[in-house]
Amino acid sequence: MSAVITVKSLSKAYRYARRRGGFFEAFSPEHVIVEAVAGVDFEIGAGERVAIIGPNGAGKSTTLKMLSGILEPSSGEASVLGLTPWKQRKALAYKIGVVFGQRSQLWGELPARESFALLRHIYDQEAAPFAKRLGELTERFALADLLDQPVHRMSLGQRMRCEITASLLHGPNLLFLDEPTIGLDVTAKAAIRDFIREHARDHGQTVLLTSHDTRDIELVCDRVIVVNQGRIVVDQPTDQLRRRFLGRKIITFQSAGQGVSLDLPGVTRRASEAHATILEVDTRLTRVEQVIAAALADGGIEDVTIEDPPMEEVIAEIYASTHAA
Amino acid sequence: MRRDLTAAAQALRIGAGQGLAGWTVLAGRCLFYVLIMTVLSALWDKVAAEPVAGAIPLPKGDLVLYVLATEWITLALPSVHLRFEDDIRSGGLEPHLLRPKFYLLQSLAQSLGGTLVRLAALGVTAVAWLAATGRAGPPPAAYPYLAVLGVLAVTVGMLLYATAGLCAFWARRILPFQLVIQKLMFLLGGLFAPISLYPDWLRKIGEVTPFAAHLYWAGIQALHPSGTMFLKAAAWQVLWIALLSLLCVALWRAGLAKVLREGGV
Numbered sequence: 001m002s003a004v005i006t007v008k009s010l011s012k013a014y015r016y017a018r019r020r021g022g023f024f025e026a027f028s029p030e031h032v033i034v035e036a037v038a039g040v041d042f043e044i045g046a047g048e049r050v051a052i053i054g055p056n057g058a059g060k061s062t063t064l065k066m067l068s069g070i071l072e073p074s075s076g077e078a079s080v081l082g083l084t085p086w087k088q089r090k091a092l093a094y095k096i097g098v099v100f101g102q103r104s105q106l107w108g109e110l111p112a113r114e115s116f117a118l119l120r121h122i123y124d125q126e127a128a129p130f131a132k133r134l135g136e137l138t139e140r141f142a143l144a145d146l147l148d149q150p151v152h153r154m155s156l157g158q159r160m161r162c163e164i165t166a167s168l169l170h171g172p173n174l175l176f177l178d179e180p181t182i183g184l185d186v187t188a189k190a191a192i193r194d195f196i197r198e199h200a201r202d203h204g205q206t207v208l209l210t211s212h213d214t215r216d217i218e219l220v221c222d223r224v225i226v227v228n229q230g231r232i233v234v235d236q237p238t239d240q241l242r243r244r245f246l247g248r249k250i251i252t253f254q255s256a257g258q259g260v261s262l263d264l265p266g267v268t269r270r271a272s273e274a275h276a277t278i279l280e281v282d283t284r285l286t287r288v289e290q291v292i293a294a295a296l297a298d299g300g301i302e303d304v305t306i307e308d309p310p311m312e313e314v315i316a317e318i319y320a321s322t323h324a325a
Numbered sequence: 326m327r328r329d330l331t332a333a334a335q336a337l338r339i340g341a342g343q344g345l346a347g348w349t350v351l352a353g354r355c356l357f358y359v360l361i362m363t364v365l366s367a368l369w370d371k372v373a374a375e376p377v378a379g380a381i382p383l384p385k386g387d388l389v390l391y392v393l394a395t396e397w398i399t400l401a402l403p404s405v406h407l408r409f410e411d412d413i414r415s416g417g418l419e420p421h422l423l424r425p426k427f428y429l430l431q432s433l434a435q436s437l438g439g440t441l442v443r444l445a446a447l448g449v450t451a452v453a454w455l456a457a458t459g460r461a462g463p464p465p466a467a468y469p470y471l472a473v474l475g476v477l478a479v480t481v482g483m484l485l486y487a488t489a490g491l492c493a494f495w496a497r498r499i500l501p502f503q504l505v506i507q508k509l510m511f512l513l514g515g516l517f518a519p520i521s522l523y524p525d526w527l528r529k530i531g532e533v534t535p536f537a538a539h540l541y542w543a544g545i546q547a548l549h550p551s552g553t554m555f556l557k558a559a560a561w562q563v564l565w566i567a568l569l570s571l572l573c574v575a576l577w578r579a580g581l582a583k584v585l586r587e588g589g590v
Contacts, residue, residue, distance in 0.1 A: 012588075014587065014588065015587075062588070065419075065588065068423055069422075069423070070419055070422045070423060070584075070585065071585060071588045072585050072586055086585065089422070089423075090425045091425075093423055093424055093425040094425050096423075098420070098423045100419065100420065103416065103417060103419055103420055104417075104420070105420035105421075105423070107339075109343060110339065110343065114339055114342070117335070117339075118332075118335055118336060118339055121328075121331055121332040121335040121336075121426075122332050122424050122425065122426045122431070123424075123425065124328050124332075124425075
């Protein structure tokens with residue numbers, strides 16, 4: 001498999017001015033250097049779908065920005081589709097698609113159709129293949145009713161479908177996705193994940209994704225790079241990571257009376273509050289539905305929520321296990 | 326280059342479309358134009374009717390026509406500086422940097438598209454206001470001159486404000502820069518009265534500034550249209566468009582280098 005992305009000893013340090021108290025100190029701020037990415041190395045092959053995960057401030061977005069060419073590294077090398085991103089930003093732009101979950105690349109005041117038409121000219125696309133691609137994406141994403149609606153009037157889920165469409169209209173070989181499902185409801189998340197996975201598989205597209213949501217990683221990516229404090233902690237296939245770290249769920253039962261008490265293998269009780277019992281379930285030993293069925297049989301349940309363990313916990317566990325090793 | 330211009334032309338077309346789509350805002354702007362012209366014409370009519378002994382002699386002609394032209398240009402200007410400030414300070418620039426086309430050119434072209442629509446609508450309003458008030462308009466020869474100089478004038482004004490907007494790469498707020506430019510437009514540009522009223526030394530300074538290229542040169546054509554003056558005015562405007570474009574590109578490059586190095590502002 002040929003490498004689409006090659007990263008060698010890539011580092012990025014930011015320099016901040018920290019104000020000190022006092023009048024005269026205000027004129028001589030203290031400068032602090034923060035190492036956001038500290039000498040990472042990895043390769044991504046053509047057609048791979050890779051997730052970079054880590055807690056806030058781990059260096060995920062910084063890495064993505066350097067690889068897409070909008071941030072210069074402090075040191076190290078990177079090659080993306082044969083180009084050095086920060087030196088050949090414009091040439092690279094024709095070959096990559098980028099979606100920032102928290103930033104819109106569309107013109108908010110314009111109908112989506114106008115934004116797409118402008119993007120055709122920005123990416124120098126011929127009319128016929130562009131129209132064909134837009135038609136396919138419109139059908140796949142059920143956008144027909146949205147095309148004439150100004151983007152700022154769309155729901156977040158609708159906007160994200162348009163954002164992903166916009167990032168694919170010029171037929172990029174590589175897709176960068178920074179938190180693509182952030183803030184979306186369950187249905188919208190599922191639609192986005194299905195689409196990214198299927199589109200990448202059908203078009204042999206390489207995907208590099210960052211997310212806080214473990215389901216994004218499990219359902220879209222076949223490889224995971226875990227970063228913490230700017231360094232790669234784990235780089236392994238998703239299946240392996242799932243077996244090791246992602247096979248847990250947090251189930252919270254709200255009850256009017258006493259808390260839920262279950263004796264099932266792999267189910268442990270976490271620090272709980274009055275009328276709320278929080279259980280951690282190892283899904284390799286007991287399935288979620290078994291736990292819920294047992295709790296319902298116990299009686300008095302008013303509400304149930306099922307969550308993944310917080311990413312920070314997963315990372316901490318990974319970090320602890322790699323340090324122990 | 327040709328593809329860059331094609332994309333810019335598309336952005337200009339979309340900007341014009343946005344200007345038309347926001348017709349209620351455009352109508353409000355035209356009504357405001359009528360309101361301020363009603364006030365300013367009353368003021369200038371009184372000044373012309375009751376000259377004060379010993380006061381500076383006013384230029385020949387109906388000064389209301391001068392103000393009609395300068396306000397026409399001023400009210401057509403886009404808020405391109407606010408757009409730049411917002412994109413730069415909020416990080417909204419990032420998606421634009423991931424595109425193969427020049428953000429500055431695309432943004433300015435889009436802003437100019439909306440400006441041209443406003444210029445046309447306000448121009449029609451000016452003619453309608455003259456007809457409704459029964460006031461004699463500029464000589465017929467002035468109209469083609471004003472059409473060309475008006476477009477060049479709003480381009481100069483847009484680029485002046487663009488320089489203020491690009492200061493957002495270094496300044497937390499661009500309001501001070503905006504206010505300085507705005508006041509200089511009023512004073513050295515001659516918003517309410519031609520700069521020919523100033524002392525000779527100040528007039529000479531004013532005439533060579535971009536502020537005069539933005540307002541004075543077009544305004545004076547509404548009073549005394551002439552081919553020679555038109556060419557002189559257009560030459561000053563084209564010169565300032567070129568110089569301000571270079572300044573904007575220089576600011577953009579310096580600001581972009583900062584963003585690429587530091588990851589934000």
